[in-house]
Amino acid sequence: MHTQLRRRSAAVVTAVALLAGCSGTAPGTAPATTASPSATTAAATVRYAAPGSPSNAVTDPHGLLPGESDVVRMALTYDVLTVPGADGATKPRLATEWRPDATLTKWRITIRGDATFSDGRPVKAADALFSLRRMGKKAAENFGRMAMFDLEAAKVIDDTTFELVTTKPYAEVGKALEGATFVVPEGSDDFSKPVPGSGPFRPTGKGGAQAVVYERNDDWWGPKPPAETIEVRAVPDPQARAQALLSGQVDLAGGVPATLARQQEGNSAVRLLRRPGATLYPLVMRTDTEPFDDPRVRRAVRLALDRQQLLDTVFLGYGEVGNDLITPKDPTSPATLPQRTRDLAQAKKLMAEAGLADGADLTLHTTTAYPGMDGAATLIAQQLAEIGMRVKVAVEPADTYFSAVYARKPFYVSYLGGIPFLDVARVALTPGSPTNETAWQDRTWSAGLDKALAEPDDTIRRRLLGDLQADLRDQGGYAIWALSDRLDLAKAGLSGVPEGIGFASAFIDQVSLDG
Amino acid sequence: MARLPWPARALARGVLLMAAASIVIFLCTAALPGDAADVLGGGRAAPGELARLRAEQGLDRPPHVRYLDWLTDVLSGDPGVSLITGRPIGELVAQRAGVTLALAVAALAVGVPLTAALAWAAVRGPRWLRQTANAVIVAGAALPQAVVAAALVAWLSAAWGLFPPVSMLPAGEPAWSRPDLLALPVLTLALPIAAYGAALLRGAIADVMARPYVRDAELRGLPPAAIALRYVLPMVAAPATRLLAVTLGGLVAGTAVAETLFGLAGLGELLVTAISTRDVPVVQSVALLAAAVVVAGLAAADASRPATERR
Numbered sequence: 112m113h114t115q116l117r118r119r120s121a122a123v124v125t126a127v128a129l130l131a132g133c134s135g136t137a138p139g140t141a142p143a144t145t146a147s148p149s150a151t152t153a154a155a156t157v158r159y160a161a162p163g164s165p166s167n168a169v170t171d172p173h174g175l176l177p178g179e180s181d182v183v184r185m186a187l188t189y190d191v192l193t194v195p196g197a198d199g200a201t202k203p204r205l206a207t208e209w210r211p212d213a214t215l216t217k218w219r220i221t222i223r224g225d226a227t228f229s230d231g232r233p234v235k236a237a238d239a240l241f242s243l244r245r246m247g248k249k250a251a252e253n254f255g256r257m258a259m260f261d262l263e264a265a266k267v268i269d270d271t272t273f274e275l276v277t278t279k280p281y282a283e284v285g286k287a288l289e290g291a292t293f294v295v296p297e298g299s300d301d302f303s304k305p306v307p308g309s310g311p312f313r314p315t316g317k318g319g320a321q322a323v324v325y326e327r328n329d330d331w332w333g334p335k336p337p338a339e340t341i342e343v344r345a346v347p348d349p350q351a352r353a354q355a356l357l358s359g360q361v362d363l364a365g366g367v368p369a370t371l372a373r374q375q376e377g378n379s380a381v382r383l384l385r386r387p388g389a390t391l392y393p394l395v396m397r398t399d400t401e402p403f404d405d406p407r408v409r410r411a412v413r414l415a416l417d418r419q420q421l422l423d424t425v426f427l428g429y430g431e432v433g434n435d436l437i438t439p440k441d442p443t444s445p446a447t448l449p450q451r452t453r454d455l456a457q458a459k460k461l462m463a464e465a466g467l468a469d470g471a472d473l474t475l476h477t478t479t480a481y482p483g484m485d486g487a488a489t490l491i492a493q494q495l496a497e498i499g500m501r502v503k504v505a506v507e508p509a510d511t512y513f514s515a516v517y518a519r520k521p522f523y524v525s526y527l528g529g530i531p532f533l534d535v536a537r538v539a540l541t542p543g544s545p546t547n548e549t550a551w552q553d554r555t556w557s558a559g560l561d562k563a564l565a566e567p568d569d570t571i572r573r574r575l576l577g578d579l580q581a582d583l584r585d586q587g588g589y590a591i592w593a594l595s596d597r598l599d600l601a602k603a604g605l606s607g608v609p610e611g612i613g614f615a616s617a618f619i620d621q622v623s624l625d626g
Numbered sequence: 627m628a629r630l631p632w633p634a635r636a637l638a639r640g641v642l643l644m645a646a647a648s649i650v651i652f653l654c655t656a657a658l659p660g661d662a663a664d665v666l667g668g669g670r671a672a673p674g675e676l677a678r679l680r681a682e683q684g685l686d687r688p689p690h691v692r693y694l695d696w697l698t699d700v701l702s703g704d705p706g707v708s709l710i711t712g713r714p715i716g717e718l719v720a721q722r723a724g725v726t727l728a729l730a731v732a733a734l735a736v737g738v739p740l741t742a743a744l745a746w747a748a749v750r751g752p753r754w755l756r757q758t759a760n761a762v763i764v765a766g767a768a769l770p771q772a773v774v775a776a777a778l779v780a781w782l783s784a785a786w787g788l789f790p791p792v793s794m795l796p797a798g799e800p801a802w803s804r805p806d807l808l809a810l811p812v813l814t815l816a817l818p819i820a821a822y823g824a825a826l827l828r829g830a831i832a833d834v835m836a837r838p839y840v841r842d843a844e845l846r847g848l849p850p851a852a853i854a855l856r857y858v859l860p861m862v863a864a865p866a867t868r869l870l871a872v873t874l875g876g877l878v879a880g881t882a883v884a885e886t887l888f889g890l891a892g893l894g895e896l897l898v899t900a901i902s903t904r905d906v907p908v909v910q911s912v913a914l915l916a917a918a919v920v921v922a923g924l925a926a927a928d929a930s931r932p933a934t935e936r937r
Contacts, residue, residue, distance in 0.1 A: 513669030
């Protein structure tokens, strides 16, 4: 029962993932060869078993979205202003244009004029601004997504345009409006009853606790979704999701265990979809706490890690070795840096220079919230033993890990799933950010971030943001040892699963079983 | 204590038991580290924001105030809303009641006869059967549900292909419309119940069987079925009913493992998730529902006692 409790909590804390990385696939055209035993389901219905918990299925799109199933449900029901593309670049959605003034502090957002809520009302700029303000009010529950805006100063210009004001010059407003900016009708505040959306699908009352059934919204402004019906089912257990797909009870299973994925290689009835770089378990070292307050110790730790062994053991090889870059799949992440590899001699030398020739005694905190986090800590402890670090691994309960360990302990295994660099910077890398877990207080770096965000030229800004990530890689308190692929199983013939990680993967409106 | 008529006494005792259960449940949940605001903040919210959230949800009030507030709501017929999802608790419970009821009824339909058969075999069977039954009882009562489930999946699903390995109930259809999907979760619940029940009842049966009048009846050549019905059943009826009451309570809220492994959304999953997210009003409501079933069952066991004691 105890392990089960832990496992259940794992689904719960998915919340903290900001958003777990999701599945990805190139639109395939393979013929459907699986024989689904469920004859009752027409091909027009796509059934998705998504990570999440039916008990935590929220209805408020602006608060905490505890599971991926919650994000997927919201993305079917409501339109968002912009979306991340497969390459991480911002794409228009309900917003067609976002233009700054010369100071980069006043932004004029234009939305489509042809979107309507399911109750027939047109979607107006006032609805969009209301929704952003509602997100601002619920900052504690959405990782402060609207923190860059002064929403009081924002205003509606006309039915399709509104003006946003940022507190500092902020060139990446398009990115700030990505993914989570679900637009609801102005004045909506009670989400215990269904609130009309303007998204590609509409929830039906059918389904209850087991699954939520969505019908295509034929009035949607976007490309007509191929599926008439999409059924979203929150299934907490990864093994159960995979078995549901293999036994033909669903058409798409999100986030399946690597062990099971490996067994399915060569099975022509199913397709394994890999989304590179979806998840990382950063090793967090607090830069204001001994011994990590000495940059040489942090460097020694990074040099002592055997990244390939960690990748092969923790993620069964489904992924790539990390180069200590905190958001390696962000389009601004520097791509040309040499790969960091294990160098025990150099690491020992650094330890000696830091006065730790005899090693150090440390406690590394970890949990069982996500598969392999505990195993990763054990292996890291073994690897660090080779430079004299005596690391005791403390496995903490999953349900309190993110409140008791995050930003409170000096040395722990963390979790990041498909999050853009500026989001990580906001929550964890600015001196005033709510959970600056590595105690990263570098003034030059912070000034550099402001400077980058005040840079109107895309190419220059990209380079500046890349330089900041490179600095953090060498100086900061993170060790990123590997990136795990997100693994999904799909019925052969299923196409239209969005590529990309994070919020990009939540927009499944174009899935199709027609192959 | 003044002699009240039986129904009044049973009612009074039921109310006291329920009140005690609700306080114990509340104290246990309150003693857990962290609260719903911590969960909503996901470890990434500033302390000031968390404090505001806590105040909004009334989590900053002293425990006894929160308890009395909840109690008032429940007594007025509205258990309130979930702290995590904001959804009405009545709706959360109602949506899952069908699945849980189907599982519980089916598990009892399988488990009760199996309990009787196992207990009887363990006491009265020939030597080989006694040994087998006792081994099954020990193993069945000791194995975690997850292991029972894995074994059943390996055997009845993977090897024999009789039932699907998971149970994605069709959306919007009642659970009992798909018995094939319920088979493995029901067996996962019923086998340990039967083993545990038989472990408790076999002693009582052995006691009865050792009594002189039963041995006498045996010597007179009364058939075993008649002995079972006439002598054994009346003596084990009261402990068996009490056992049934507790088992049923467990089936209302203690089915999280089977539900999670087979992908069902029932009350057990709701309870365990609510505990892990510190969703106190949901924990209170579901646990109290299970307690009510146990209390009602025990009262029923009590009520049936005079009838059995007449023998």
